[in-house]
Amino acid sequence: MANEKKSTGEKAIARKKRLTVHDVARQAGVSTGTVSRVINNVPGVGEDVARRVRAAIDDLGWLPNIAAQNIRASTSRMIGFIFSDIRNPLYATMTKGAEGVFGPRGYLLVSSSSDGRMEREVNLIDLFRRRRADGLILTIADEDCPEVRSAIARSGISFVMLERALGDEATSISADHYGGTRQAVEHLKQMGHRRIAMITGGRGTLVMRERLRALEDAMAAGKLDPDPDLLRLDSFDAEYGYQQVQMLMGKKEPPTAILCLGVRLLPGVVSGLQNMGKTFPGDVSLICSNDTETASILTPPITAIRYDAHMLGRMAAAVLLEQIDQKGGKPEVKKFEIPTELVLRESVRRI
């Protein structure tokens, strides 16, 4: 009663006031507490009263303000997902996968692109801290960046690394890049290839480390000595692929096969080859990663290392939620890996 400020009177004349529990309570002739109990299904509310409340809710078209609920519960039911660029189909697919897990559990997924820049990553982490995100999925550009690591640490937010790792300090979810790359190289070796180049990016990430280790192991196992000049490891950009493939193919002793590892690299590599009049697999064999529709419809279609990015997103979401639920007991650090598969097509020839 004391609460009936004049704003109620203004409502009709002034700009539409936002609806609150109070409006519903008044309309139903009950207290706000009762309204709250009804919408939260707290037992012990009279059936007729509940009916009246629900009628008032429908009548006014009220929906509880989640922000207010959250502030009381000191939670946000929001998860941040940070990666380089949503235009990369890999991240779009992971986002879609994660969304499918978070949505039904009442969490809002907020994906944001850092353009792979450290300051943006730090800003985004701080932003999620200000918004009191309940969790973070991180696919950062460089696992060793101290600024980013300290931003993560001071945020105090539960997080998992996706396609990245933080030593033994954090849970991570990734594809089996070692296995995938190893299988690709073994296939090339079987097809008679000895000079195998690799174009990729992601220095300072689990992904590059595993790919490199796989290549080295495979070469060593075949008693082939790797040529360091065949390694082009500085970027995932199409432009980089375009340049490097031409430099590689312009060498006196060009590679006979190229691993093109990174979704955006492939268009660059292919148009680089086209630009210098080289064909695949005639002039050079090609294996790409991840598999995409583009890879499958090029002429000829391209052999690819495939893994399920959608599943990766789902797993990251599920693992993170589990970790959030257990918050209190210190979270166990776990490592999850999903399998890869070599999709044989026509871009590799026997030599």
Add this chain to the structure above:
Amino acid sequence: MANEKKSTGEKAIARKKRLTVHDVARQAGVSTGTVSRVINNVPGVGEDVARRVRAAIDDLGWLPNIAAQNIRASTSRMIGFIFSDIRNPLYATMTKGAEGVFGPRGYLLVSSSSDGRMEREVNLIDLFRRRRADGLILTIADEDCPEVRSAIARSGISFVMLERALGDEATSISADHYGGTRQAVEHLKQMGHRRIAMITGGRGTLVMRERLRALEDAMAAGKLDPDPDLLRLDSFDAEYGYQQVQMLMGKKEPPTAILCLGVRLLPGVVSGLQNMGKTFPGDVSLICSNDTETASILTPPITAIRYDAHMLGRMAAAVLLEQIDQKGGKPEVKKFEIPTELVLRESVRRI
């Protein structure tokens, strides 16, 4: 003082309590109001006091809780963007563009996929209403769906339509699909084509209406009578493209040119052609929309209707923010269009 509950004492022993203005105020030996003034740059705070406050903030590592700020300001600084699927590069690109406008202005962009399903769209709109989003960018599946329209209306949230329209009722931003399609068809006519097919989706959207109108106008202008059986207008899915292109090319009188309008359709159409051993432009000429890297590296590269999706996202964001700022005066309904361009490549031949 009365406020110093025992929780402060517990802090050391119990689970880490969240930081608040109170902690900072105590640490700096000032009141919470003063802390608030400092972080909000309200003039009239003693320089030494401000310094002490800032020191305390840094010391504790506190960041104001945006949720709490928002609940006071009755805003959320959050914008929802609803479309069918983030894996569609068009939406990913728009999202990126919009992010670039919202971020610097302190707004959080939340993109979510509806899978083009009406109930999902309604759920998402209600979700954004519960979260008190300040604005909505809508790329819904069907402009005429009454459930969705009423969800929009009852939400009371400022919104703009992106690549969609709501008659004269709402501001919309889109590419000039009429112009783009018209130009493509004129080009085909000039190259001697008379039987022009169109594969696309999006019934009930501005985009399809404009494309269809352009095709009809162009045919009429050339005194060609359109064959309704050459119109395949039921889906944007790759699978649909795969099927329909084969049905079209299997006809007694197949088309001599196909407009393949929809990013995901292209891989389907191309592999459909490959599957039946048809080539382009030998057996049929091809024009696609939007332009993608895939279109440019296929053999041969594909003539494409291009428009700037990134710009579309930026514009939608800018227009929406302007509309939000002016909230109070009823928002003017405006229509924005960005130009398209026909990128000539090698998938169209003269006949």
Add this chain to the structure above:
DNA sequence: TTGTAGGCGTTATCAC
């Protein structure tokens, strides 16, 4: 210049 107090919209803890 700084402190106090009330309120933003909700829920949980008391009483009744």
Add this chain to the structure above:
DNA sequence: GTGATAACGCCTACAA
């Protein structure tokens, strides 16, 4: 069963 009331974390009159 239901109704007051005190938080949640912050900002802003208003008072001092």
